[in-house]
Amino acid sequence: MGSVSVVIALLLITPAVYLVIRVVGIGIDEAVALLFRPRTGQLLWRTAQLAVIVTCASIVVGVGLAWCVAHGVRRGRAVVIALLAAPLAIPSYVSGFVWVRLFPGFEGLWAAALVLTLACYPLVMLPVMAVISGTGRADEDAARTLGCGPVGAFLRVTLPRIRPVVIAGALLVALYAISDFGGPAIVRFEPFTVGIYNAYNGTLDRSVAALYGLVLALIAVVLAVAERRMRRDVDTGSTPLRARQVQDRPVAWGVVTSVVMVGVCVPVVGLCTEISESQRLGFDDLGDLIAWVGPYAGTTMELSVQAAMVIVLLALPLAFFVSRPRTRTGDAVEVVSYLGYTLPGVTVALSMVFLGTRLLPDYYLTAAMLIATYAVLFLPVCLGPVRSGVDAIPPQMAEVSRTLRAGPVATAVRVQLPLLAPAVLAGAALAFLSVAKELPATLMLAPIGTRTLATDMWSLNNDMNYGRAAVLGLVLIVVASIPTAALSALFGKAGGR
Template sequence: MPTKDPVVRTDPAASPAGAPASAGRLSAGRRAPAVLVVPATVAAVFALLPLGYLAVRSLERGPGFAWSVVADERTAQLLGRSLGLAAVVVTACLFLGVSLAWLTVRTSLPGARVWSVLVTMPLAVPSYVAAFAWLSAFPELAGFPGAALALTLVSFPYVYLPVTAALRGTDPAQEEVSRSLGLGPLRTFLRVTLPQIRPAAAGGAVLVALYVLSDFGAVSLMRYDTFTRGIYTSYRASFDRTPAAALSVVLVVMTVALVAAEARTRGRAGHARTGTGTARPAVPTPLGRWRVPALAWCSAVTAVAVVIPLGTLGYWLAVGNSATWDPAGLLDIAGTTLGIAAAGAALTTLLALPVGVIAARHRGRTAHLLEQSAYAGHALPGITVALSLVFFAVRYAEPLYQELPLLVCAYAVLFLPVAVAATRSAVLQAPPVLEDVARSLGRSPLRVLREVTVPLAAPGVAAGAALTFVVCMKELPATLLLRPTGMDTLATRLWTETGTGSFAAAAPYAATLILLAAVPSYLLGRHRT
C-alpha cells in the first residue's frame, strides 16, 4: 500500500560535513545562479524606486529639517497609532486564519469544502467597502474599533490561505505518531503542527501588517489617523512634499523591521518531502461535542465578514433613489478594471518568481537583501508610490506620464510581496532533492528552474497570481493619481460617489467590484480544498 513520503526538516546544519546537497537540504553555501540573481536584482531595484524619490524629497531642505519632522510629537503619535492598529489586526488575523485553517483541513468539520470557499470570500471585499458597510450600520464604530474590525475582516484570508496550503503539504504521520504516544489534540497541535505551519503563518502575518500600515481607504472612512492618512493630509495641505516624504521614510524603516522579524521567526529551516509529494490524506480529528461550536464559529466569521457588507450594499441598491443604473458604462468600467488588474498581476508574478525562489532555496546576505527589498514598496501608501513614479516619468520617461504602463508598474511595486510570499511558500513545499538530481545530471540552472522548480511550484504561484489580481482590482490611491485622463476603474468611481455622499449611486460599482473579485477568491478557496 503506498504511503506518504516522509517530511525532511531542511536545516542546513543537519547534514554532515561534505555530504551532498540532497534529502531536502537547502542551499546554504551554494550561491544563487545568475539566472535567478539578475532578474531578482531587477525586481528589487524596481521595488526600491520609490525610496529614491523619498531620499530626494526628504533631504530637499536638508537633513535637519527632515529630522525635525521625524522627531516631532505628532510623528510619534502616528507611529503609536499605526503600530497599535497593526498589532491588533495581526493578532486577530492569526487567530482567525489558523483556527479556520485547522478546522477546515485537519478536522471532521461538516461541509469543510464549502467553508474553505466561504472564508476566502472577504478577499473580494475592499477595505473601504467593508468600512463603509459597518460605518453606515453602526456609526459609533468610527475610530480605532471600526478601523480594526474592517481591516481584520478583509485581511485574515492572507493568513488562512498559506496556513491551509502548509497543512495540506505537511506529513500527517507526525501528528498521528504524537497522538499514538498519548498526546491530546491540543498538545499535538502546539508541539507538532504549529512548528510546521509557523513559516506560512509568519509570512501571512507580515502581509497583514504591511496591508494595515499601507491602508488608506478604511482608516479615512473611519476617521482614524495613521501614517497613511497623515501623509495624505500633508500632501494635500501644502506644495512642500518634504514632510510627507520624511513620514514615508519612517514607514519604510517599519517595513524593514517587520520583514527582518519575520525572517527570524521563520528560522533557517523549511519542510519538504524527499519523494514526489504524492500524499495520502490526513485522518480527520473528530470534533465530538465541539462540532456545534466549530460550526457556529465558522458561521459567525462568514456572517460578519461577508453577509453584513453584502447586506448593506443590497440595502442601498434597493432603497437608494440616487442609484442611476448605466449598464453600458458599468460594463465598460468593469472591463477596464479587469484588464488593468490582469496586466498588474502578470507583471508582479513575473518579477516575484526569481525573488521567491532565491528566498526559499538560498541563504545569505544577498538572498535576504533581495527579499527584503521586494517588501519595501508594500508598506508605502499608494499615493507615495504614485508620486515617485510620476517623479521618475517626468524626468526620465516622459512618454509614460499619465499612461497605462505607469499604473501597472505601480501595482507591481505595491503588491510584489504578495506574489513573493506565495512563490516562496510554494517552492518550500517542493522537494529540493529533485533540483539537486537535475543539476547532477548536467542540467543548467535555467533548465532546472524551467523544468523542475517552476512546474513543482506552479499551483502555489498561480494562487499568488490570483491573489495579486484581486488586490490590484481593489487598489485605490495609486489608481486615483496614475490613471490616464478620462479612465475610471470600479474602485475610483466608487470612491468618487462615496466622497460626495452618494452612497446609493456608489452601490452598483461596489457590488460589481465584489462580484468580480469573488471569482478568483472562490477559485483560491476551491484550490485549497
C-alpha cells in the same frame, strides 16, 4: 537569476528614492526637528498599536480558519474558502463606512483594528491553506495514532510546518496595517497614513509627508529584517501515506459561519441597504445594469489579470534568489521588495509620476506604467507565499534531480514548479484581489479614459450617489471572487489527499 533580481529591486526602490529626494530638500536640521516633534511620536505610537493588534488577531483568525476548513469542512469546501477570502475584495473604506452607518459611534483604535483584521486575515489564511493542502497529512495522522489529540497534533506537527508562511503572512498583515488609509480614516483614527494624507492636503510643502513616508519605509525595513531572521528551514519531506476523509464538524462550521457573517454579510447587507434606500440608481432592469457595469468590470479584470501575471513572473526569480542559499545580496533584495507595500498608494503613485514625467515620458499614463506601479505596490503579497513554498521544498529534491543529469532550468520546470503550484496560485489570487480594489494609483496613472470599478465607485461616492456606488461595490466583490473560487477548488481537491 541574481542579476534579474537586482534589476527588479531597482524598480521596487523607486518610491524610497523619490522620498529621499523630497526630504533632502528641507535640510537635515529641519528634518530632525520634524522627526522628533511630539506629533510624530503620537502617530508612531498609534501606528504601532494598530499594527500589533491587527497582526496578532489576523494570525489567530487566519490559522484557525485554515485548520477548521482542512479538518472540519467537507461539503461545499470550495464555496466556503471563496466566502472566507471574500473580505480581501472589500475595500477597507467601504467596510468601515458600512460599520459606521450600521453602528453609530463605531470609531477609534478598536474600530480600526476590527475593520483591518477583517480585511487582512485572508493574507494568513490562504498561504497556510496552500501549505496544508500541498504537504499532506501523513505526519499528523501518525501523531494521532500515537495518542495526540487534534490540538496536540496541530501544535507538534502542523504548526512547525506552517510557521514560515504564518510569519510571512504576518509580515504582509503588519505592512498592510501601517499602510492602509481608508479604513482608519473612516472610523476617525489617525495613524501615520492619515497624517501623511493630511500633510499632503494641508499645505503646499510636501516635505513633512515625504518625511512620514520615509518613517514608514524604515518600519518596513525593520519588519522585513525581523521576519527574515525569524524564519527557519522546516523539513517538509514527508509525503501523505494514505487518504483520509474529512468529516464535517459542528465547531468548525460554527467558526466559519461566524467569520463569514461578520466579514462578508455585514458589508454586503450594508451595501444592499444603501441600494434599497437610493432613489438614483439610474437603471431599470438587468440589461441596463450589465450595460452600465460591464465595461468597468471588464477593465478591472483585464488590468488585474495582467498585473497578477507580471507580479508572479517577478516573484518567482525573487523567491528562488532570496531562499537558498541565503546571501547578503538576497537579504537586501528581499527587504527592498517590501518598501512599496508599506507606503500609502498615493505616495507610490507620486513617485511613479516623478519617474514617468522626468525619465520615461513615453510611458507616462500608459497601461505599462500602471502595471509597473501595481507591481511595486503588491509584489510582496505574491512573494510571501511563493517564497514560503520554495522554502518548503526539501533541497534534496533538487540535488537528486541534478544527479539525474537535469540542469537548473529542467529541475525548476519539472520538479520545483509543480510543487509550488498551490503557493503560486495563492500569490496570484492575492495579487489579483489587491489590484482589483486599488484606488489612488489607478486614479493618478490610468490611461486617459480608463475607468475601473474602484475608480468609478470613488467618483460616485464623491458625488454622494451612494446607491450606484454600492452597486459597484457588490460587483467588485463578485469579480474578486473569481480567483478565490478557482483557488478554493484547488484547495478543496487537495485537502482530501
